[in-house]
Amino acid sequence: QQQVKQSPQSLIVQKGGISIINCAxxxxxxxxxxxxxxxxxxxxxxxxxxxxxxxxxxxxxxxxSFNKSAKQFSLHIMDSQPGDSATYxxxxxxxxxxxxxxxSGTKLNVKP
Amino acid sequence: xxxxxxxxxxxIKTRGQQVTLSCSPISGHRSxxxxxxxxxxxxxxxxxxxxxxxxxxxxxxxRFSGRQFSNSRSEMNVSTLELGDSALYxxxxxxxxxxGQETQYFGPxxxxxxx
Numbered sequence: 001q002q003q004v005k006q007s008p009q010s011l012i013v014q015k016g017g018i019s020i021i022n023c024a025x026x027x028x029x030x031x032x033x034x035x036x037x038x039x040x041x042x043x044x045x046x047x048x049x050x051x052x053x054x055x056x057x058x059x060x061x062x063x064x065s066f067n068k069s070a071k072q073f074s075l076h077i078m079d080s081q082p083g084d085s086a087t088y089x090x091x092x093x094x095x096x097x098x099x100x101x102x103x104s105g106t107k108l109n110v111k112p
Numbered sequence: 113x114x115x116x117x118x119x120x121x122x123x124i125k126t127r128g129q130q131v132t133l134s135c136s137p138i139s140g141h142r143s144x145x146x147x148x149x150x151x152x153x154x155x156x157x158x159x160x161x162x163x164x165x166x167x168x169x170x171x172x173x174x175r176f177s178g179r180q181f182s183n184s185r186s187e188m189n190v191s192t193l194e195l196g197d198s199a200l201y202x203x204x205x206x207x208x209x210x211x212g213q214e215t216q217y218f219g220p221x222x223x224x225x226x227x
Contacts, residue, residue: 034215034216036218041220042220043116043204043218043219043220043221044155044202044218045214045217045218046215046217049215057164061173064157089154089155097160097167097168098143098145098160098167098168098208098214098216099145099157099160099168099170099202100145100157100216101157101200102147102154102155102156102157103154105154105155
């Protein structure tokens with residue numbers, strides 16, 4: 001059973017546009033929700049993370065929106081740039097251990 | 113600080129063989145996690161080690177095992193390789209303070225191809 005569902009699978013956005021990636025989870029015990037960015041040939045790198053006690057977190061051009069009642073969270077990339085072209089993964093974890101459940105990934109392509 | 117290093121970067125094995133992958137975490141990090149990444153299944157958690165003890169385990173068969181040494185370096189072993197084990201194996205380290213909300217720093221991975 002997939003614990004975290006991510007959509008869309010791929011996304012094409014024009015330079016300067018807004019990229020939106022969505023994730024949904026089932027387990028209400030999850031209490032930490034990070035987003036990772038992965039470039040080809042590299043391991044994932046943490047982009048931004050949120051806890052369920054806040055509804056939004058912004059870091060530069062990246063914003064996480066969190067809807068606890070709907071069990072959904074999303075990543076918004078404002079003013080998308082070609083350098084943002086990568087695969088993005090949402091994830092979730094619970095408790096004190098580092099066991100993360102990842103979404104299936106979204107391949108973002110920002111057209112110049 | 114140096115990042116997470118994984119060796120080897122690429123590996124080709126045949127079915128039935130076994131393989132050992134190595135991971136050196138960031139200096140000072142005590143938690144090491146392993147993930148399998150495939151196009152079909154995405155990133156799947158294998159196990160986490162903290163202070164030489166396996167703290168968490170994912171839903172993988174017993175052919176997948178690991179260990180952690182006193183210097184926090186970790187190895188994972190896959191015995192009796194199957195074609196479906198072809199994947200990118202990622203190691204991630206974190207301080208291991210026990211908050212469960214730590215940033216995981218991933219290595220570049222080991223690409224394993226089973227023929």
